[in-house]
Amino acid sequence: MSEVKYVRAFYKTGVYIAELLDRQEEKQRALVKVLAVLKHPTQGDLHNPKMVDVPLFHQRKALAQFEKTWVPLSSLKAYEGELLDYQFSLKQATEALRQSLIEDDSDWARKSLEKLEECTAEYSF
Structure with missing residues (x-):
């Protein structure tokens, strides 16, 4: 994956198209810059999936356009598809999650x- 420029990066429960900026083999992580959203993060407590009666039911926003984050190397896959517009991809991913929840x-x-509606109110689409 050393010559890969764009990757599918899995971060928590979201999936992103990102530019690969740096790799740290010794720490098994990579620095990526978010370009588009393929799957909006799941809402709620990651340690207690699909549970409502938890101490804190998290609102999870998608990573922002051009946000940089470290992800495990194991979560990366080469991406060779079309680069999507961030706002368009965010809207699509949000709508896909909304439909599955409905x-x-x-x-x-x-x-x-x-919680997703709270996120959407803060997005600019």
Whole structure:
């Protein structure tokens, strides 16, 4: 992956198209710059998936355009597809998550939808 410029980067529960900026083999991590969103992060407690009765039900926003973050090397895959516009991709990923939550009739889905709507209110689309 040393000659790869663009990657699919998995960060927490989101998936992004990113530019690979740096690799640290000894620490098994890579620095990436976010270019687009493929999958919006899941709402709620990552340690207790699909549970509502948790100490803190997290709101999880997508990483921002051009935000840089360290990700595990194991979470990277080469990306050779079309580069997407960040705002368009964020809107698509948000809508895909919204639709899946609407189709799920659980308490967790309702709470997640509420948190997703809070995120959406802060996005500029």
